[in-house]
Amino acid sequence: MNSIKKFLLSFKQKRSYQIAALVLVALSYSAYVAINDDRVWGAYRGNSETNAYSPLTQINKDNVQNLEVAWQFGPGNPPPVAGAAAAPGRGFGGGGSQSNPIIVDGVMYSILARSKVYAVNSSTGEQIWEFDPSSGGYGGGVSRGVTYWEKGNDKRLLMAIGNNLVAISATTGEVIKTFGDGGRVDLRVGLRDDPKTINAAGSSSPGAIYGDLIIMGARVDESYGSAPGYVRAYNTITGKLTWTFHTIPQPGEIGYKTWPKDAWKEFGGANDWAGLSVDKKRGMVFIATGGTSYDFYGVDRPGDNLFADCVVALDAKTGKHIWHFQTIHHDLWDWDLSSPPNLVTITKNGVKRDAVVQLSKSGFTYVLDRVTGKSLFPIKETPVPKSDIPGEITSPTQPIPVLPKPFARQALTEKDISNFSQAAHDSSMRLLKTLRYEGIFTPPSVRGTFHSPGSNGGADWGGGSFDPRTNIIYIKTNDAPEIIKMQKLENRAVANQTDFQVGKGIYNTYCVACHGADKLGDEQSYPSLLNIQKRLTDAQIIAKIKAGGGKMPGFASVINDKAKEAAILSFVTGNDTKTITASDGKPVPQKVRYTNVVAYRAISDMNGNPFVTPPWGSLVAINLASGKELFRVPAGNDEARQKPGEPETGLTGNAGAVSTAGNIVFWGGGRDKKLRAFDSKTGKVLWSTVMPASSNATPSIYKGKDGNQYIAVTIGSDATHPNGSIITYRLKK
Numbered sequence: 001m002n003s004i005k006k007f008l009l010s011f012k013q014k015r016s017y018q019i020a021a022l023v024l025v026a027l028s029y030s031a032y033v034a035i036n037d038d039r040v041w042g043a044y045r046g047n048s049e050t051n052a053y054s055p056l057t058q059i060n061k062d063n064v065q066n067l068e069v070a071w072q073f074g075p076g077n078p079p080p081v082a083g084a085a086a087a088p089g090r091g092f093g094g095g096g097s098q099s100n101p102i103i104v105d106g107v108m109y110s111i112l113a114r115s116k117v118y119a120v121n122s123s124t125g126e127q128i129w130e131f132d133p134s135s136g137g138y139g140g141g142v143s144r145g146v147t148y149w150e151k152g153n154d155k156r157l158l159m160a161i162g163n164n165l166v167a168i169s170a171t172t173g174e175v176i177k178t179f180g181d182g183g184r185v186d187l188r189v190g191l192r193d194d195p196k197t198i199n200a201a202g203s204s205s206p207g208a209i210y211g212d213l214i215i216m217g218a219r220v221d222e223s224y225g226s227a228p229g230y231v232r233a234y235n236t237i238t239g240k241l242t243w244t245f246h247t248i249p250q251p252g253e254i255g256y257k258t259w260p261k262d263a264w265k266e267f268g269g270a271n272d273w274a275g276l277s278v279d280k281k282r283g284m285v286f287i288a289t290g291g292t293s294y295d296f297y298g299v300d301r302p303g304d305n306l307f308a309d310c311v312v313a314l315d316a317k318t319g320k321h322i323w324h325f326q327t328i329h330h331d332l333w334d335w336d337l338s339s340p341p342n343l344v345t346i347t348k349n350g351v352k353r354d355a356v357v358q359l360s361k362s363g364f365t366y367v368l369d370r371v372t373g374k375s376l377f378p379i380k381e382t383p384v385p386k387s388d389i390p391g392e393i394t395s396p397t398q399p400i401p402v403l404p405k406p407f408a409r410q411a412l413t414e415k416d417i418s419n420f421s422q423a424a425h426d427s428s429m430r431l432l433k434t435l436r437y438e439g440i441f442t443p444p445s446v447r448g449t450f451h452s453p454g455s456n457g458g459a460d461w462g463g464g465s466f467d468p469r470t471n472i473i474y475i476k477t478n479d480a481p482e483i484i485k486m487q488k489l490e491n492r493a494v495a496n497q498t499d500f501q502v503g504k505g506i507y508n509t510y511c512v513a514c515h516g517a518d519k520l521g522d523e524q525s526y527p528s529l530l531n532i533q534k535r536l537t538d539a540q541i542i543a544k545i546k547a548g549g550g551k552m553p554g555f556a557s558v559i560n561d562k563a564k565e566a567a568i569l570s571f572v573t574g575n576d577t578k579t580i581t582a583s584d585g586k587p588v589p590q591k592v593r594y595t596n597v598v599a600y601r602a603i604s605d606m607n608g609n610p611f612v613t614p615p616w617g618s619l620v621a622i623n624l625a626s627g628k629e630l631f632r633v634p635a636g637n638d639e640a641r642q643k644p645g646e647p648e649t650g651l652t653g654n655a656g657a658v659s660t661a662g663n664i665v666f667w668g669g670g671r672d673k674k675l676r677a678f679d680s681k682t683g684k685v686l687w688s689t690v691m692p693a694s695s696n697a698t699p700s701i702y703k704g705k706d707g708n709q710y711i712a713v714t715i716g717s718d719a720t721h722p723n724g725s726i727i728t729y730r731l732k733k
Contacts, residue, residue, distance in 0.1 A: 044206040048278040049343035052465035054701035058709035060662030070730040071125030074721030106705035113723035123704035129173035160203035180239030205275035210316040217272030229271015243319030255306030269293040270308040275340035285316040290336030296596040299391040304329040323373035329395035334455040339463030348625040359459035363408030378402040384441035403627030408453040424605040444484040452481035462656025471625040478652040480602040486594040503571030615650030633683035636670030656698040692718040
């Protein structure tokens, strides 16, 4: 560097100094890349800015056709749940394979089935160590990855496993017992309620590092009585809680007046479950929250309900509020902000602007100044329809961006109704006419509301990939409309109920929204419960209900005695026993509440085909400097439903895309099991391959110690790897 400084001093003219400075920047950047090649993907989604972008160019649009499998790593069968027999043939499906591996100094770290953590040689796929959380008495659930922290020779991995924040050595995989209580911190502690009564408080997305702090969001359930989703920072060395940001404000805090007086005591949710991003230079952490409980009913929580559905900037050191922007007032649609904010620098007319970009399930893109939170494009508070649910006070307006235009299908016409047959099309049109639909933000109704893009529509937790060279963000988007059909919950626990009747009451309160009144669930996220007794033992069913898994939180605090276990088993298995539950003969006093009995499931036509025309999933490119969409192409293909001569159908999927300096965008999150490489300028598919199993994970891109560039994808179970695996690709030698 001394020679570079002398080089600078030799220039006396102003222009020469400018040129020299550019040379210095270029040389410094080259040195940075050379030193940090092994840490190009050292954090969730690539870096602390969560932009899912790789500066590597070894694999590029000219040679991507030469990719081949480098190695595949998959663990063996996980141990069975304590007290239950193993369920043969049931592996780690694609829906649970969500981990985005990180790579540090040639070692890949990832979390797979049963929350087992692995360290693997990133060039060969050889296992270095394994950490099995079941030996410590905690585990279960789905995780999108781990967080790496180091200071000197102290190198750690931190991750949420079950309801615990766990710290292990990145070198050996052993628990660091000086962290928290013997290596773990109970994340239920400090969430307002008695920890023993909290169903879920872990995090499905990795925490973010700022100095010696790990900042954690929370994955709490979204049913009535859930815990609040506070954002908290813990010391990475000791596990000590350093600060807490109340996403449901307490008296005297900003946002408190947007709720009823005692809301902070009883409402839950408003949680950052999708991940966080950090501006290390400014010392700011950015969170993106979801809606509050209950998702579709807000009679008992009138007001805008800050900080639900908000992008919030906090002081990373103290957790103090800096600014916020609410994307939905009084959310009734479960349109969580389901991906971490992208921290981007946009170059417009030669001027650079640091911004925060937030994608949404609703299909809107919010581009906000990073320092002030002000939108860089006009946003109009637009009048929206009123609710017809008794007592529901909807917000009269919602903030709708003028630019960028929606990246998901919001408006619906007759041309958007699928036409696999004339009978099916006519049936779908008749159904649509029975539903309430007045465009986007049509409120939930007892009649049934058409809900588009749906609670699993738009951009999900895979988020956007931002290319800093071009101002372009790439979004994998879903078109998966639903119906919101509200039904009043009945009073509970009347006299002389059978186990089946008691179990039905529990099911309708906590389970019906996901698995449905018919127990059919949906293919992608919520399994059918019909004939579940043929697949699982009674002990396994109860263990799954208590521990949770996938998108389902644990309900140990609900199913907390033998009587309730017997009741829910009776209803779920369909065994209508005549056991009489003791009662004093009086209904339990209960607030008037409604539930969405068909929630979280995309509508189908009469034959089970998608309700709307393809594409059902797209890759969309938007220039953030102009706000203009550049291209939109199908992502994925359903060959069975693709009509002759028509484009690929696109597929729904939660995984995100990854862009690279090699002018490629990779995505591999569809049920067709394909990993695709798109031209980043046109969206043309340059290469694809069929993976051994489907994926529900965003790829990682890195350079191994052997000098090769790799693409790594976590995939679900196949015949050889029954509990999921990581598969990597590199150029043919």
